[in-house]
Amino acid sequence: LCCTLVIWLHLRAGVSRATSNIILRSLKIILATSFTIVSLAFQAAMGVKLPLSSPEIPVDVRTALKLRLIEPVILRTICCPKCFWVYGNTAPEKCTWRESRRSRPCAADLWTTRNTSQGPKRVPKSLYTTQCFDDWLRFFLGRQIIEDALIKSFELFRNSAGNHEYMHDVHESPAWRTFHGPFSNAYNLVFGVYIDWFNPLTNRIAGKKISYGAIVLYCMNLPPEMRFRPENVYIAGITPGPNAPNMITISHILALLMNALSRYTTPPGHHVPTFRHPLGMLIQLALAPLIADIEAVRKAAGFMSHSATLFCSFCDLPSHRIEELNSSSWTRRTAEQVRAQAEHWRSLTTKKARKEQATSTGVRWTPFYLLHAWNPVDHVMLGYMHNWLEGVLKHQLRRLWNLGPVKENAADMPDPETAAADASDIESDASSSSSTASLRPTSDAEMPPPSSTPSGDSTPRASHFTLPLDHLGDDSDSDSDDDVEINVDFEAAPTSSNAPFHFTDMQLSIVRGAIGLVTLPTHIDRPPTNLGQAKHGKLKADTYLTLFAFIFPLIIPELWWTFPPSSYERELLNSFYHLIVATYVIISYVSSTYDQGLFGYHYISYRRSIQQLFPVGSLPNHHYAMHYPDIMRNWGPVASLNEFAGERLNGQLQRTKTNRHMRDMDYTMLHQATRRARLQAMLRDTVPDDSASSRLSAILGEVDSDTSATGSSAHTDNLLSSEELSKFLAAAPLLDARYYSLILQYVQMHIRLFQSFETLPAHPNIPILPPNAKQLRTFSIHDRSYSDRVQHEGNSAIQFRDPRDSSTKTGFIHFVCTLPLERQLRTFVLVNPHNPLPEQEFLLTPYSHYTLLKTQIFDATPSLDLIVLEPTDILSHVTTLRRPVGTYGI
Numbered sequence: 061l062c063c064t065l066v067i068w069l070h071l072r073a074g075v076s077r078a079t080s081n082i083i084l085r086s087l088k089i090i091l092a093t094s095f096t097i098v099s100l101a102f103q104a105a106m107g108v109k110l111p112l113s114s115p116e117i118p119v120d121v122r123t124a125l126k127l128r129l130i131e132p133v134i135l136r137t138i139c140c141p142k143c144f145w146v147y148g149n150t151a152p153e154k155c156t157w158r159e160s161r162r163s164r165p166c167a168a169d170l171w172t173t174r175n176t177s178q179g180p181k182r183v184p185k186s187l188y189t190t191q192c193f194d195d196w197l198r199f200f201l202g203r204q205i206i207e208d209a210l211i212k213s214f215e216l217f218r219n220s221a222g223n224h225e226y227m228h229d230v231h232e233s234p235a236w237r238t239f240h241g242p243f244s245n246a247y248n249l250v251f252g253v254y255i256d257w258f259n260p261l262t263n264r265i266a267g268k269k270i271s272y273g274a275i276v277l278y279c280m281n282l283p284p285e286m287r288f289r290p291e292n293v294y295i296a297g298i299t300p301g302p303n304a305p306n307m308i309t310i311s312h313i314l315a316l317l318m319n320a321l322s323r324y325t326t327p328p329g330h331h332v333p334t335f336r337h338p339l340g341m342l343i344q345l346a347l348a349p350l351i352a353d354i355e356a357v358r359k360a361a362g363f364m365s366h367s368a369t370l371f372c373s374f375c376d377l378p379s380h381r382i383e384e385l386n387s388s389s390w391t392r393r394t395a396e397q398v399r400a401q402a403e404h405w406r407s408l409t410t411k412k413a414r415k416e417q418a419t420s421t422g423v424r425w426t427p428f429y430l431l432h433a434w435n436p437v438d439h440v441m442l443g444y445m446h447n448w449l450e451g452v453l454k455h456q457l458r459r460l461w462n463l464g465p466v467k468e469n470a471a472d473m474p475d476p477e478t479a480a481a482d483a484s485d486i487e488s489d490a491s492s493s494s495s496t497a498s499l500r501p502t503s504d505a506e507m508p509p510p511s512s513t514p515s516g517d518s519t520p521r522a523s524h525f526t527l528p529l530d531h532l533g534d535d536s537d538s539d540s541d542d543d544v545e546i547n548v549d550f551e552a553a554p555t556s557s558n559a560p561f562h563f564t565d566m567q568l569s570i571v572r573g574a575i576g577l578v579t580l581p582t583h584i585d586r587p588p589t590n591l592g593q594a595k596h597g598k599l600k601a602d603t604y605l606t607l608f609a610f611i612f613p614l615i616i617p618e619l620w621w622t623f624p625p626s627s628y629e630r631e632l633l634n635s636f637y638h639l640i641v642a643t644y645v646i647i648s649y650v651s652s653t654y655d656q657g658l659f660g661y662h663y664i665s666y667r668r669s670i671q672q673l674f675p676v677g678s679l680p681n682h683h684y685a686m687h688y689p690d691i692m693r694n695w696g697p698v699a700s701l702n703e704f705a706g707e708r709l710n711g712q713l714q715r716t717k718t719n720r721h722m723r724d725m726d727y728t729m730l731h732q733a734t735r736r737a738r739l740q741a742m743l744r745d746t747v748p749d750d751s752a753s754s755r756l757s758a759i760l761g762e763v764d765s766d767t768s769a770t771g772s773s774a775h776t777d778n779l780l781s782s783e784e785l786s787k788f789l790a791a792a793p794l795l796d797a798r799y800y801s802l803i804l805q806y807v808q809m810h811i812r813l814f815q816s817f818e819t820l821p822a823h824p825n826i827p828i829l830p831p832n833a834k835q836l837r838t839f840s841i842h843d844r845s846y847s848d849r850v851q852h853e854g855n856s857a858i859q860f861r862d863p864r865d866s867s868t869k870t871g872f873i874h875f876v877c878t879l880p881l882e883r884q885l886r887t888f889v890l891v892n893p894h895n896p897l898p899e900q901e902f903l904l905t906p907y908s909h910y911t912l913l914k915t916q917i918f919d920a921t922p923s924l925d926l927i928v929l930e931p932t933d934i935l936s937h938v939t940t941l942r943r944p945v946g947t948y949g950i
Contacts, residue, residue, distance in 0.1 A: 061756055062087045062117050063124040068743075068760045070121050071736045074717065080121035088117040125735065129742065130199060132734035133192035136727060137316070141186035142168035144305045144312045151184065159308060161409050188313065189726045190297035191734055193320045194332075197294075197343070199738070200279070201334040205745055206292065210281050214246035227651045227696035229284050235438065235694045236280075239346055247334075249324075249345040251277040251294070252441075254706035255356040257304045260725055262714045272726055273299035274713060275317060276706055277347075288705035290712070291741035295733055296320075298713070298726040307424060310359045314427040321345065325431055347431055348439040351701055353446040354684070361440050362402055362426040366680040370422030373440055374687040382552045382678050383671060385664050387686060395435040402429050402436070438694055442684055443703040444646050445601050451681030453604040456639060460674045462562050463592035464599075552677030561632070561674060567619050568592065574615035574941055579854040580606075581937040582845050587611065608643055612636070613915045614941040617906035621948070628673070633906070635669035638662040641912045646688065651697040656689040658912075663688070709733075779883045788880060792832035798926075799875060803888050804829050806928035810863055811881065833879035839887060841931050846889075848873050859935045860891060862927060869893050870938050872922055889929040895919035897950070905948045917948075 066083050069075040075083070092114040102110040118124045125131065138147040143166045145157040155166035172185045200206055217231055217240065224232040239250050254276040259269055275296040278287055286292055296317050299305060305313060323330040329344035350361055358365055363373040371379055375390040384390070405417045406425035418424050428434045458464040563571065576589040587603050588596035616636055623629035645651075645659040667682060691698055713729045721728070746757035780788065795803070800816075807814050807829060814829040815822060822828065837851045847855035849872045856873040871893040878887045895918055902908050905917050920942060 061752055062091070062115075063128045064756060064760070066121055067124055067128055067739060071732065071739050072760075074715070076717065077121055081119060084117060084121060084124065085119050088114070088119065091115060091117065129735060129738050132199075132731070132738060133195040134727065134731050134734070135190045135192055136187040137190070138170060138184040139186045139188035139300060140166060140168050140170060140312075141300065142166055144188070144299065144309045146188055146312055146316050157312075160411050160414065163411055186300045187727070188297060188300055188316070189730050190316065190320070191295055191730060193294065193296070197324075197332055199741075200292070200294070201332055201341075201343070203741060203745055204335045206282070207335045209283060209286055210249075210279075211246045213281055213283055214240075214244075225652055227692075228649060229700050230280060230696050233694060233696040235348070235696075239348070239433075246281070247329075247341045247343050249343065250280040251345055251347055252280050252701070253277060253347050253350045253352075253360070254703070254709075255350070255352045255360050256703070256706055256710060257299075257356070258710040258714060260301070260714055260716075260718065260729065261720070270302035270722075271304040272301045272713075272729070273304055273313075274706070274710060275299070275313070276709060278351075278705070280348075284700060289740070290709065290733075291737045291744060293705075293709070293737065295709075295730060295737075298730045300726050301722065305359070307359050307362075307365075311426050314360065315430075318427045318430045321347070322430075325433075346433045347428070348433075348435070349441040349695065349701060350428075350439060351441045351443060351703060351706065353443060353703065354680075357440055360426060361428060361436055362424040363436075364418060364422045364424075368422060369419065371680050372422075372683060372687075374437060374684075374690070376422070377683065379552075379680075382680070382683050383555060385667055385686075392690075393437045395437050398423055398436040399429060402426070441695070441701050442687060442691055442698070443701075444698050445703045445707070447681050447684055448643070448646050449601040449604045451679070452639075452685055453608050453643070454599070455679060455681070456670075457599075457604065457607070459676050460561060460670060462560060463568075464594075552679070554675040554677045555671045556673060556675045558628075558673060558675055560676075563619075570619065571612075571615055575607075575611055577941060578611050578614060579857055579940045580610070581854045581857075582852065584610070584854075605647065608640065609647060610939045611941075613640055613913045614939065617910065617913070618943070618947065621906040631669065631673060633910075635666060635673060637910045637913065638666035638669060642666060644912070644914060647699050649697050649699050651692045653693075656692050659692070660689045662912075712736075780880055780885065781883075785880055785883055788834070788885075789830055789832045792834045792879070794831050795833045795877065795879075799833075799877070799890060800829075800831055802890065802926055802928050803877075803879075806863070806888070807881065814881070827882055829881070830879055833877035833888075836876040836878060836887065839876060839931070841934060844937070846873060846876075846931075846934065846937075848876055849892075853940075855937070857938045857940045858891070859938050860927075860929055861933045861935060862893075863929060863933055864927070868935070869927070870916075870918075871927070874926060887931055889931065889934065890926045891929060892922040893925060893927055895921065895923045901950045904950055917950075 062084065066075075066080050066087070069083065070077065070080040095112045095114045099110050099112045102108065118127065138149065138151040139145070140147075140155040140157065143155060143157050145155055145166065147170070151170045153169070153171060155168045155170055157166045158164065168185075170185055171182055173180050174183050175181075213231065217236070220232070222237070227233050230236050236250075240248060255273065257271040257273040260272050261270060275298075277294040277296060279292060279294075280287065282292060297313070299313055318325075324343055324345045325347070327344065329342045331340035332343045333340045350357060352360065354366055357363070357373065361373065364370060367379075369379050370376060373393070375387075375392050377384065377390045401417070401421040401423040402425040405414055405421075405423060408414045408417055414424075423436075428436065572589050572591055575587050575591060580586055584606055585602065587599070587607050590596055591607075617633060620629040620633040639662075641662040642659050645655050645662075648655065663685060667678070667686075670676070671678070688698060695701060713733055716729045716732045718725045718728045743757045743760050746754050804814065804816055813826055815826045817828050817831045819828075838845055838847045838855070840846070845852075845855050846858065849856040853872070857870070858873060859868060859870045861867070862869050871891040873889055874892045875890040876887065878885050880886075896902070897917055897919060902917060907913060907915050907917060
């Protein structure tokens with residue numbers, strides 16, 4: 061127990077090794093003293109000397125790690141610091157790699173001299189650090205929780221219908237079926253690949269900005285809730301700094317990964333012992349999709365920079381036609397065509413010939429082509445975090461609306477540290493579940509239609525939107541590829557002759573005021589109320605999501621709705637509407653044919669409108685997003701395959717204490733990250749029982765899983781003993797008579813027949829609903845906090861399923877309590893639904909016209925009616941904004 065606690069403090073809480081050792085020694089003294097006291101007390105009381113020996117506790121955390129954890133196997137190989145050519149354990153004095161047969165060798169120094177305590181020592185100048193895949197796979201498949209999840213997921217896939225009208229995850233997509241033929245099984249694994257670079261210094265100190273790169277594999281066979289957990293992720297390696305590889309040299313790093321996986325990617329696979337099959341099962345694997353930002357995708361997949369003439373990996377549209385919106389005029393790339401172009405590039409023997417070939421096709425060869433199943437077109441994912449949130453949405457805010465600096469300096473460009481911070485804040489928002497910043501995902505084909513929830517005083521209206529669960533900016537960093545001629549400007553020439561757009565001072569004041577007044581749940585950070593001023597610094601990806609999905613739909617229509625239908629302002633509103641509808645499709649965790657068509661129509665309408673309204677040209681991100689319908693058709697909702705998990709991992713690596721030792725920084729980050737993952741696996745895999753080790757694992761595992769520490773869980777499955785039931789009823793106060801009556805009606809209608817405690821005489825065979833209940837001010841569902849309205853208005857505004865007729869409604873949580881039903885605690889939520897406006901008043905608002913804005917207007921005073929729910933009926937939070945009397949003439 062002591063070892064487990066100190067290991068957790070060292071790996072997860074960031075306690076230094078020296079402090080961890082002090083804690084171990086202190087615990088050893090405390091336990092020894094305690095045992096001595098117990099022994100002396102027993103001898104004094106009983107007259108018998110009880111020999112008690114203190115347990116052996118190591119005094120060094122490294123020893124504790126060896127005792128309690130299965131150490132990951134970390135490999136280090138000599139690597140050229142300039143071209144990243146990997147040599148193994150021996151290497152010449154200078155790098156001998158040549159880009160082509162006739163080119164000069166790299167000639168970078170591979171060795172250097174370090175002063176050590178034993179004197180000068182000749183050491184490699186750079187080492188590439190990797191994690192042994194064979195060792196990790198044995199550890200991964202040796203866990204019961206993993207193997208059971210793989211088997212269950214495969215059975216669900218095999219027993220499901222072939223085509224899904226609504227896709228909620230990649231397991232329901234056509235792409236997934238291509239990996240599982242008639243003879244497939246649960247041990248045919250598919251790994252998604254994430255590649256990204258980050259600055260481990262986390263900020264710029266004395267002008268230093270260095271890049272280290274993480275290469276990560278996610279087991280896509282796992283269910284979504286397990287897929288991206290750190291303990292289930294394989295970190296293949298971390299590329300050494302201080303510079304990132306370019307489009308050519310990244311192949312040297314990727315080749316090492318492909319070599320490590322070759323025995324599994326080549327049929328029939330390789331035998332690996334598993335939890336249920338200790339003698340081994342034949343494991344085959346495929347790699348797909350590639351999930352990364354645009355720069356990393358182009359490097360890893362062998363496509364040209366976004367600044368090249370043929371900049372798109374999905375089609376052959378040249379850069380000078382970037383404003384074209386008719387997709388039928390583009391030729392979509394095919395896997396066979398791209399593979400042939402890549403192989404031809406590889407066969408060329410001169411740099412000039414390769415450069416000409418790459419310029420004419422937009423394609424280079426990379427080690428991904430060593431994989432027979434690799435599809436260079438369909439297996440490349442367009443990440444919505446970088447492309448949409450910090451691409452399209454940021455462009456709308458910064459360049460089209462001119463809210464923020466017109467030109468960004470280097471500090472304003474999307475960088476890994478910002479992205480890593482975004483990932484912790486968002487998610488699910490996705491990321492998603494309609495998700496994570498996740499705000500929890502919804503099960504509807506499109507995001508559940510929210511109604512604006514007015515609240516307050518004499519204000520007649522408020523609007524709201526359902527918050528999604530789980531889930532960069534300018535359009536992706538330019539590529540530093542010396543071999544590519546930059547043939548286009550980063551931004552296309554504008555097509556509009558209008559003057560640049562600016563909000564009026566009054567409009568900007570209204571928008572900023574709304575940002576400060578809108579109700580938000582506690583897991584959503586409020587955007588800066590001085591939006592547009594340099595003081596608030598650069599915005600993170602989740603801030604763009606919050607603004608465009610949850611705040612702007614409540615206030616932007618108010619600025620332009622009263623203008624004539626053909627006016628410039630109404631055209632601005634129409635353009636905004638198209639953008640928001642497209643955004644809702646992108647961030648949704650459900651995809652269908654309808655959604656794909658909806659996105660295509662509204663996004664093309666949006667692009668056409670900004671070409672006419674704003675004197676600003678399109679960026680590559682605008683064209684890339686034209687391919688989302690095809691991606692959703694193939695892979696399902698793009699929100700379920702986002703970059704946030706990888707960015708969170710980057711953040712964890714950045715926070716690793718490395719003492720800024722540049723030479724060993726990549727090793728320290730990888731070693732500590734893999735140790736943390738194995739610790740988390742040990743905590744999660746512990747079988748729950750009454751033992752002390754199980755209870756400690758549960759406590760530490762709670763922290764690791766980011767479970768809310770405040771409030772109460774909404775579900776309790778354990779049955780109460782007679783003693784526990786008596787204590788609960790004795791301590792819990794009596795329910796208000798109205799609440800009791802409503803809960804009794806709900807229980808009788810939806811659970812089973814109960815009788816009131818006031819029924820006389822009581823029916824002997826019908827259980828009595830206890831009148832005592834414990835009030836909950838806050839409770840959690842999927843790590844999201846919900847509260848009654850008095851406690852926190854933002855946490856109380858919800859969208860829910862009305863159990864009386866299964867309709868979707870919105871309202872404020874009024875009262876929450878838990879009480880025992882036949883020894884099992886159940887939680888009940890009483891909600892005041894929002895009051896809709898009369899139809900004639902609603903028709904005065906823009907939301908009667910822009911029906912897909914997922915925003916509605918209600919009376920500021922919620923209904924006095926109370927609807928009884930259980931936590932499973934709650935769909936998500938909603939945002940609300942109170943507006944003054946007279947808004948829209950109401």
